[in-house]
Amino acid sequence: MNGGVGEWLLQSAGGLVLTGGLVTILIGVVVWQRQRFARERDSLLTRLQASEAQCQRLEQELAQSDGQQDDLRERQAQLQQQLGTREQQIEALNERLATLREQYGRLETRHEQQQNQHAEQLQLLEQAKTRMGHEFESLAGRIFDERQRAYSAQSRDSLEALLKPFREQVSGFRQRFEELHGQEVRERTTLKVQIDQLASLNRQITEEAANLTRALKGDKKMQGNWGEMMLESVLERSGLRRDIEYRREVSIDGEQGRQRPDAVIYLPDDKHLIVDAKVSLNAYVRYVNAEDETEREQALRAHVQAVRSHIDALSGRDYPRLPGLRSPDFVFLFMPVEPAFAVAFQHDESLFQEAFSRDIIVVTPTTLLASLRTVASLWNLERQNENARHIAERAGKLLDKFQGFVSSLEDVGRHLGRAQGSYDQAMGRLSTGQGSLVGQALALNKLGVRMKRDLPAHLTRDADVDAEGDVADEAGHPGGDDGSRRVGDAVRDDQPPDSQSRDDQPEDARPGNDSPAS
Numbered sequence: 001m002n003g004g005v006g007e008w009l010l011q012s013a014g015g016l017v018l019t020g021g022l023v024t025i026l027i028g029v030v031v032w033q034r035q036r037f038a039r040e041r042d043s044l045l046t047r048l049q050a051s052e053a054q055c056q057r058l059e060q061e062l063a064q065s066d067g068q069q070d071d072l073r074e075r076q077a078q079l080q081q082q083l084g085t086r087e088q089q090i091e092a093l094n095e096r097l098a099t100l101r102e103q104y105g106r107l108e109t110r111h112e113q114q115q116n117q118h119a120e121q122l123q124l125l126e127q128a129k130t131r132m133g134h135e136f137e138s139l140a141g142r143i144f145d146e147r148q149r150a151y152s153a154q155s156r157d158s159l160e161a162l163l164k165p166f167r168e169q170v171s172g173f174r175q176r177f178e179e180l181h182g183q184e185v186r187e188r189t190t191l192k193v194q195i196d197q198l199a200s201l202n203r204q205i206t207e208e209a210a211n212l213t214r215a216l217k218g219d220k221k222m223q224g225n226w227g228e229m230m231l232e233s234v235l236e237r238s239g240l241r242r243d244i245e246y247r248r249e250v251s252i253d254g255e256q257g258r259q260r261p262d263a264v265i266y267l268p269d270d271k272h273l274i275v276d277a278k279v280s281l282n283a284y285v286r287y288v289n290a291e292d293e294t295e296r297e298q299a300l301r302a303h304v305q306a307v308r309s310h311i312d313a314l315s316g317r318d319y320p321r322l323p324g325l326r327s328p329d330f331v332f333l334f335m336p337v338e339p340a341f342a343v344a345f346q347h348d349e350s351l352f353q354e355a356f357s358r359d360i361i362v363v364t365p366t367t368l369l370a371s372l373r374t375v376a377s378l379w380n381l382e383r384q385n386e387n388a389r390h391i392a393e394r395a396g397k398l399l400d401k402f403q404g405f406v407s408s409l410e411d412v413g414r415h416l417g418r419a420q421g422s423y424d425q426a427m428g429r430l431s432t433g434q435g436s437l438v439g440q441a442l443a444l445n446k447l448g449v450r451m452k453r454d455l456p457a458h459l460t461r462d463a464d465v466d467a468e469g470d471v472a473d474e475a476g477h478p479g480g481d482d483g484s485r486r487v488g489d490a491v492r493d494d495q496p497p498d499s500q501s502r503d504d505q506p507e508d509a510r511p512g513n514d515s516p517a518s
Helices: 001-145 153-215 221-239 280-289 293-317 340-346 348-356 365-433 435-447 465-476
Strands: 246-248 252-255 258-261 264-267 269-276 331-333 362-363
Touching: 001 153, 001 340, 001 365, 153 340, 221 246, 221 269, 221 365, 246 348, 264 365, 280 293, 280 340, 293 331, 293 340, 293 348, 293 362, 331 365, 340 348, 340 362, 348 362, 365 435
Parallel strands: 269 331, 331 362
Antiparallel strands: 246 264, 252 258, 264 269
């Protein structure tokens, strides 16, 4: 029994040793596994950290890519906006060009109408001149034919002196009308050329503004001088005449002291337009050269504020109320850089309405040039109307002169009629009727009075010889054979009879009482 217990103990001890060995092995395996797992864990952690670092780097690159994509999208939006702005500007220029072409069409139509009216007036005047010439010639011909024996060289010279001023006035009127017609044709051709040059002038002005903008950074005095120079350039290209239809830098004393607007444009009917140049480029240059959106936005706000400040300052000067100016209730604020104008008014659309509420209209070289061309056209029409008024006045004076000439000619006719009546009366007393001088002379001839020359046949043909002379001839008074002789010394063919009246001589006077016996 003790042997069985010992054997059992030995078996139990062996089992325990075996179990302990197994446990030791298991513990070693577990430790080894844990070490391996720890190494794998460290490796995985290292790989995980590397992956996380790579993920962070990729996320940063992705963020940068997203930022670049956003910048590209924003730049694309800005470019699209700028493209839209350019398209709007082009559309506005096209609309302005269409408007100018329409205005040119209306002006051309008006010119054609005026030309037709002038042609009709000229035709009427030519017809009137021809008709009056025919009437004058016919009237003068009748007068000359009927009164050619009474007219002398002096009367013809007097009539020529009356007709000469009329001919000179008609010739001057025709010359003036031809000059006016030629001036209209030249002005219409000039207007067409100016309209064709408007687009190129706009591009040239814009390029000049862009080039000078880069040269004028920071110098406000130079910017102001350049703005006035651009204004002067637009004024010179407008077709207006300096110191006649516009003046530069006019000094006027007002309630706020001496004011000096940059330009005063004269309109017909004694009215004026005021133009003041304002240049603000510093903020605009910063806006154009900005490298990020924040700087760009700040520069844009500063540029808009600068434009608003110019509007406020110009509104405070109250140019339309200056003494001696008859200006509308608004002033032109001239901005020579059109992109600066477009950027400011696109960013703040209320800026234009704000300026308009302050009686200020902001203009650029393009819009100001178009407005001034319209003013130049108005002056051309005013000059044409003035010429038409002068023509009408001259035509009125011509008609008045014609009426005076007709009245004078009628007076000449009446005087000639009275002269003809006196002539007929004198001729009647000389050769016709009982007791005429020729009849008495013939009676004296029959009574024996001798005449050295014969009387003209047309005087003796109608003479009525005195009855007593016939009786004396029948009674045998001498002198019957000498009947061929006339008393030519008393009345000669080449000498008109005495114009004085012979009413004091009785018609039955005896010839023997007037002439001595032979």
